[in-house]
Amino acid sequence: MAEAILCKHCQSDLRQKIRIPPGWALPPEKRMGLDSKIVVGIIIAITLYLAFGFYVSNTSQGKERTQAREAVERCLEEVNSYSGPAVGKNVIAEACRKLEVELRKSLGRLP
Secondary structure, three states: OOOOOEOOOOOOEOOOOOOOOOOOOOOOOOOOOHHHHHHHHHHHHHHHHHHHHHHHHOOHHHHHHHHHHHHHHHHHHHHHHOOOOHHHHHHHHHHHHHHHHHHHHHHOOOO
């Protein structure tokens, strides 16, 4: 209202007037620079990538693939840690290879 003395929102004194001399430009609005836009874009891209990865890993097929990958990794660890005769190591390595081939057939590919 024209006769108001204090702002009803922030209680500032409305009697003090700020005068801008004629010919002076109003201060420009602050806008995001190109660097800020790039940073925000990168953050959004990373967030979307992580969200998509989380979604895929929580599907039943994603869990199945994760379990298959872990099974193959455990099998290969067994081959690497085996300290017995070379024949035994070859048998374990062949079993790991067959496991991986079968999992690839059933799942399409291992992640």
